[in-house]
Amino acid sequence: MLILSRKKNESIMIGKDIEITVVEVDGDQVKIGIQAPGSVDIFRKEIYLSIQEENSMAVKLNGDALKKLFKK
Incomplete structure (x- = not known):
């Protein structure tokens, strides 16, 4: 497992088509946004x-x- 640290509004890329962004951090809850092709x-x-x-x-x-x- 790869473990990465990210702050609010920072992203990681999976391949060239999938982007995961930290949208909000509130205590022990993290909201993420995922941008990916519709086929995923x-x-x-x-x-x-x-x-x-x-x-x-x-x-x-x-x-x-x-x-x-x-x-x-």
Whole structure:
């Protein structure tokens, strides 16, 4: 993991297309802005993990349904 220090209104670049800017620092909370191409999905980690879990469940349910279908 790369750890960088940034102050308000300072940015980091990821590749040539993604810019992350520190917008505000208030106590232990930091607000960041992310500028990226529309083709890049951006999620908070807890939302991303929830999506992954939902996708895994959908695959399992669809797989179970297919097994039942082909057993007949």
